[in-house]
Amino acid sequence: QKEVEQDPGPLSVPEGAIVSLNCTYSNSAFQYFMWYRQYSRKGPELLMYTYSSGNKEDGRFTAQVDKSSKYISLFIRDSQPSDSATYLCALRSGGYNKLIFGAGTRLAVHP
Amino acid sequence: GAVVSQHPSRVICKSGTSVKIECRSLDFQATTMFWYRQFPKQSLMLMATSNEGSKATYEQGVEKDKFLINHASLTLSTLTVTSAHPEDSSFYICSARDRLAGGYTDTQYFGPGTRLTVL
Numbered sequence: 001q002k003e004v005e006q007d008p009g010p011l012s013v014p015e016g017a018i019v020s021l022n023c024t025y026s027n028s029a030f031q032y033f034m035w036y037r038q039y040s041r042k043g044p045e046l047l048m049y050t051y052s053s054g055n056k057e058d059g060r061f062t063a064q065v066d067k068s069s070k071y072i073s074l075f076i077r078d079s080q081p082s083d084s085a086t087y088l089c090a091l092r093s094g095g096y097n098k099l100i101f102g103a104g105t106r107l108a109v110h111p
Numbered sequence: 112g113a114v115v116s117q118h119p120s121r122v123i124c125k126s127g128t129s130v131k132i133e134c135r136s137l138d139f140q141a142t143t144m145f146w147y148r149q150f151p152k153q154s155l156m157l158m159a160t161s162n163e164g165s166k167a168t169y170e171q172g173v174e175k176d177k178f179l180i181n182h183a184s185l186t187l188s189t190l191t192v193t194s195a196h197p198e199d200s201s202f203y204i205c206s207a208r209d210r211l212a213g214g215y216t217d218t219q220y221f222g223p224g225t226r227l228t229v230l
Contacts, residue, residue: 008152034218043115043204043221044155088154098145099219103154 003027006089006102015111019076023089023102026070030091030100033065035074038086038104047087048074079109114138115207117222124195125230132190132225134205140185141207145219146178149202161188195229202226 006023013019021035032051036044048063050056050072056063064073072091076083089102114137124130134144142163147155159180161167167180177199179191188207192199203226206219 032218036221041202041224041226043117043206043223046218046220049218098157098160101154106152 001026003100004089004091004102007105008103010106010108012108012110013079015079015081015109017079017109019079019083019107019109021074021076021087021089021105021107023072023091024070025072025091025100027091027093028067028070029093030070031094032092033063033072034090034092034099035061035063036088036090038088040085044088079107081109081111084108113209113220115205115220115222117205117225119225120223121226121228123228123230126196127194130192130195130227132192132203132205132227134188134190134207134222136186136207136209136220139207139209139211141188141209142185143208144182144188145206145208146180146188146190147204147206149204149224151202155204158190192227195227197229200227200229 004025035048037047038044050063050065053065053067060077062075086104086106088104090099092099116135118133144161146158149155157170158173159167159169161180161182163182169175182188202224204224206221
């Protein structure tokens with residue numbers, strides 16, 4: 001079993017839709033949770049960074065963490081074609097440990 | 112803030128040659144840099160962790176004699192692919208950790224990547 005599971009998609013939605021992206025994990029030692037956005041042929045860009053259960057909002061993006069269920073989500077409201085990219089969840093246990101990435105979900109928002 | 116650059120962005124080389132890729136943190140000091148490899152439509156695979164002034168730590172299965180990493184300063188790490196072969200063709204991405212970050216604020220900032228094609 002992989003440490004982090006993420007559906008690779010692709011996920012295709014119409015402009016304006018609410019998008020839900022998810023990852024599940026098996027190791028309860030993970031304490032820090034990140035979402036990265038990666039456009040084609042570019043490096044990942046940090047979108048959201050959380051370290052506790054609950055919700056964190058930043059503009060159209062909301063990150064949700066449920067440590068009891070080992071489940072994290074990223075919601076995108078009012079999705080735009082410019083949101084079309086691959087979204088990677090990344091998890092880290094305490095200290096200066098390495099990031100563990102999900103497979104990435106490819107999202108396409110069509111006008 | 113938190114900008115990481117990579118050079119070159121794209122390189123094509125002949126089989127058997129060596130290629131050096133630079134990773135720089137432009138507006139912060141990075142005691143730790145990471146090198147990843149990414150194949151098309153796949154996630155990032157960590158190759159090695161590079162700490163300033165010390166030897167890199169390689170992930171299992173990564174040949175340290177083939178992928179030479181040097182982290183000589185707080186803002187520069189280099190990855191040299193020695194005796195490159197077509198199977199080394201990939202997208203190589205570095206990331207850097209801010210020296211001043213710690214605990215819950217610690218995170219990585221990624222470079223734009225280098226696409227290596229070995230003919």
